[in-house]
Amino acid sequence: MNKHRVMVLAVDGVLPMDLGIPTQIFNARPNTPYELTVCGDTEEAVTTSSGFTLGLTAGLEALAEADTIIVPGFEDFRRPPLPRVRAALKLAGRAGIRIASICTGAFAVASAGLLDGRTVTTHWAMADDLEELYPRLRVDRNVLYIDNDTILTSAGFTAGIDLCLHMVRKDLGAAVANDIARDIVAAPHRTPQATTLADTREWALLHLEEDLTIPHLADHAGVSPRTNMAPILAHRHAHQW
The missing domain is CATH 1.10.10 (Arc Repressor Mutant, subunit A)
Incomplete structure (x- = not known):
């Protein structure tokens, strides 16, 4: 079985709960092809929004080798990530790598110009900020997540779970996604339009x-x-x- 490389991009001030979603879901079952790496601006460490330091296993160069990149939310979302982070995301987007954001992670993806002309979503409380900072996109405030093929965005924390399970379902089928949902005690399938x-x-x-x-x-x-x-x-x- 060919490996599917999932890179989770942890920027400075990353939200620990958002970060935990993909690391849990894509590591839930040892018999899946996912190979998960948490990477960042450096190969050393990143400070989370809760104040603790998180060790990293790779730098930005790892994004070019990804099959999927997931960008969790981060605290200072109105301030764009460092230019080299934006450049790495832009290159990945141009290469057709699947990029997904959770919550305010959409701000990082938008800062790389990858959401221009798209309908996207983010946490409802930050929707106005996203449209203000990046007027070339449109925010749908009434969905849990949006799948634009290679670019996916989700609303708040719980919607990030739905989005990751949705990607597993697309990659490996409903049975595997349902098994993972059962492992983490989550709803097996909520449609993007589901309001809960x-x-x-x-x-x-x-x-x-x-x-x-x-x-x-x-x-x-x-x-x-x-x-x-x-x-x-x-x-x-x-x-x-």
Whole structure:
């Protein structure tokens, strides 16, 4: 079985949870062809958004050897990555290497000009920023992920799981993707258009000061007010400390 080289690009301030998604999913089963490497601007280390240092196994030159590049979210998304990072992404894009972003990772991909003229997605809270900084793209705020063949983008953290499983499904079939989803206790398949209560719960936790009525929550989730909102309402009056 030919190896499929997955390079996860960890830029400075990378979000640890976003980084963990591809490293977990593409390493979940030893009998898959995936060979995963975490690379960065140098071969030494990168500081995460949580403050701890992450050791790397390769530098930017590894991107040219990739079959798939995944760019997790990073903290200072309004500041473009270093020019050499942007240049490496641009070269990979021109070579037709599959490039996928999770959450604010879309900002790094956009900084290389790879999202120009495309409809993409990112975390809903940063959608306006992405369109402001890169006006040649359009953000779809109502999908979990978008597959443009060699360029893929996903919304928030949970949508990154869906996107990675989607790529596994395309590469190896539904059975393997479902097995990996079972291993990590994730939904086996959510379509790009799926709006879930999990995503609305994430939004609600950031808006606890608002009047989070059932109609309000249902409107955000795009479902009927008769839908069971108990998983969200249980946290409606949670302490903010």
